[in-house]
Amino acid sequence: MEQKELLRQLPAVDQLLQQSRLRDLSQADHQMILTITRRVLDDWRQRIKNGATTLPAPDQLAREIETRYGAASRSSLRPVINATGVVLHTNLGRAVLSPAAREAAVQAAGRYTNLEFDLENGQRGNRYSHVTGLLQELTGAEDALVVNNNAAAVLLALSSLARGRETIISRGQLVEIGGSFRIPEVMAQSGTRLVEVGTTNKTYLRDYEQALGPETALLLKVHPSNYRIQGFTREVTTAELVELGRRVGLPVMEDLGSGFLCDLESHGITGEPTVQAEVEQGVDVVTFSGDKLLGGPQAGIIVGRRDLVAVMARHPLTRALRVDKMTLAALEATLQAYRNPDRARQEIPTLAALTLTAPELRRRAEQLQVLVAGVLGTRARVGLIATTSQAGGGALPLTELPSWGVTIQPAQLGVTELALALRRTDPPVLGRVQEDLLILDVRTLLPGEGEELARALVQALEGGDKRYFQGSP
Structure with missing residues (x-):
């Protein structure tokens, strides 16, 4: 059949909308069905111009419209x-929230909350107060702050504590994390000057000591994430780095990445330090994720010295990186479970699965x-x-x-x-x-x-x- 004849035989929009499978849909959502019908007909006109020699029956066209409508009406973010x-x-959303965390997020989303309102004195409050006390209690840190993910926590800490000055880090810790984000690039964005010491596989305390200078602002240790060097290796321990920091009067920051709050050695899971253990060793600032081993919502958690956290809280980036009420509600509920480690292992899906x-x-x-x-x-x-x-x-x-x-x-x-x-x-x-x-x-x-x-x-x-x-x- 000739191209012109095929184009003439394409049914009109109104004719298609009278098909039984589209009639009810059109009445319920007329504008959407109308838009999709026009797109389907336009697509078939183009196919005919590109050489198609047959035309589907009206019922087949109606089925195609119905299928497209179903796809368009369905959320693209779906449970799997x-x-x-x-x-x-990571590609499937990382941690699944506990029932308590889900319920807390739903309640916060569906009602007004005291997010930044002090109910006792009737004045404006601090949104971080809902989780600060829990984080202090669970980690032993003097203060805490929460932003939208751990990369943001690292960026905020470096920007507020070392911008325009030097940060010393071992060469073996200049890793690339998920999504092609590299520690050197995060550091450059923060405005601090990277000073790398040691070699890829071996770094000694003397390497840090030799790199110290009047422009040094921070000693940084970064968790290698899913990258490991094995064999002929040497790295400076947290205790050694903390002792050096104390000796020269410099803060020590550690990016833990995942951030365990629960010791699972009795379950055969070893090699991952807990946040409280690093705080106890004297690390001044510790950052970690909320949606990894913690098992909560996506968040970047900062714990550490009160004076350093206060500097970060006042930084302009804090507002740009702040978390919303649903995240805070889910995080608070997750942290509440950690007050009883046995309860946490049972109720938090990540810990239960591990x-x-x-x-x-x-x-x-x-x-x-x-x-x-x-x-x-x-x-x-x-x-x-x-x-x-x-x-x-x-x-x-x-x-x-x-x-x-x-x-x-x-x-x-x-x-x-x-x-x-x-x-x-x-x-x-x-x-x-x-x-x-x-x-x-x-x-x-x-x-x-x-x-x-x-x-x-x-x-x-x-x-x-x-x-x-x-x-x-």
Whole structure:
């Protein structure tokens, strides 16, 4: 059929809107349906001009409009099922909040609050007062401040304490963190002059001592995140750096990155210092994240000497980097749980996931295997596998967490195609592809997600036919 004839046969907008599948949608959301209908028709005109030789029936066009409307109406930020085994998956939003933190954030969002109002004296208050006392109590620090993430905390500290002067740091700690942000670039942005000492693998206290000068403002130690040098190495300890700072009258700052508030050595998780241990050693300023090992909302937390925190609080950047009422509410609820470490390990999802034992994980994997095998039948081979999980988020990079997972080997689809199909289900599911298997690590599955995961597998393998899920365990 000729191009002009095809263009003439495209239905009019009003004609399409009379299709049964669009009539109700048009009445409920007329302007949106009208806009999408015009876009679909414009797209088909362009396809015809580009050489298309067939035209879809009006019902097919209406289905395309309906599909686009559904996609446009759905939030782009969606819940997903994390079966990767990475507890603090940066791409999946890192820490999952505890029920108490979620409820606190919802309450703060839905009502007026005393965010910056002192209810006792009826005057303006300080928004940070809602968490300052808790942070002092839990870390032993003299004062505390909260900004929107840890990179911001480092930037604020350097800008307010060392701008225009020198900051000494070991060359081996000039790391690049997530999103290609590099410590030297953050330092340059803050206005401090970087003085690197030592070599990549070895730095001694004398290197710091030789670099000291009248322009030195700060001694900086940075957690290497997920980067490690092993073998022929030497680094200056926190205690050594603090002793030097005291001797020469310079503050010592440590960027801890993740920031543990709970000792988990009894659970086999070692090598990560707690915030309170660094404060106790005499570090003057400690910065760490709220949404990593702490298990709270995204935030950059600063604790340390009262006089130094006061300088940071007065800096103009503090207002630009401040956190909102939902973040403060969720952070306060998270910190409240840490008053009882056993309660924190049970209630905070990050800690609960990190401390799950191998026998418990195997039991959960066996339950999931039974559920999934029952609904999939012959459509896939379902098995069990001993595997390893990761903390993620740059935390505990050398710690392997023994775990268990369920393996899926589809009968018809390839495993890569299955992984793609699962990313398109509702909710999407992310696992790990290993050779010809899809591994679903149960460590990162939240309570109640087993049935959702099984339903998603049915959708992925059977095009959304949910009959096979009905009556399943």
